[in-house]
Amino acid sequence: MYVAGILSVRGYVSYTYRSLIKLWENVMFAVLKSGGKQYRVTEGQELVVDRIGGEVGDSVELPVGFSVDDGGFDLGERTARVEILEHLRGDKIHVYKYKPKKDYRKKTGHRQELTRVRVLEVSDGS
Numbered sequence: 001m002y003v004a005g006i007l008s009v010r011g012y013v014s015y016t017y018r019s020l021i022k023l024w025e026n027v028m029f030a031v032l033k034s035g036g037k038q039y040r041v042t043e044g045q046e047l048v049v050d051r052i053g054g055e056v057g058d059s060v061e062l063p064v065g066f067s068v069d070d071g072g073f074d075l076g077e078r079t080a081r082v083e084i085l086e087h088l089r090g091d092k093i094h095v096y097k098y099k100p101k102k103d104y105r106k107k108t109g110h111r112q113e114l115t116r117v118r119v120l121e122v123s124d125g126s
Contacts, residue, residue: 029067032119056084080123087115
């Protein structure tokens with residue numbers, strides 16, 4: 001990988017335009033949309049997202065915001081096929097509400113429903 005930079009006064013490296021183009025060579029990824037969030041993924045990657053409907057072992061199609069490959073950016077309609085590996089729950093979050101001088105106290109908790117998935121392939125929307 002070709003990296004050329006100039007060490008500036010503040011101590012960080014300032015990359016030239018040519019070196020940034022070289023850094024993006026051979027990089028292939030897609031930005032996956034799920035649960036109102038976006039995830040940068042590559043094929044074969046595993047990640048944990050908000051709960052997706054389906055059974056363990058099912059394949060589900062999720063929308064892709066854009067993808068990057070050797071040809072550059074692709075903003076077209078694309079989908080990613082993911083396999084559901086397991087359903088799980090996140091850590092418990094404790095919520096404590098109170099109002100001073102009013103004898104009001106309320107303690108509740110929440111555990112987020114999550115799904116672990118593996119990205120099988122990114123394909124065009126057709």
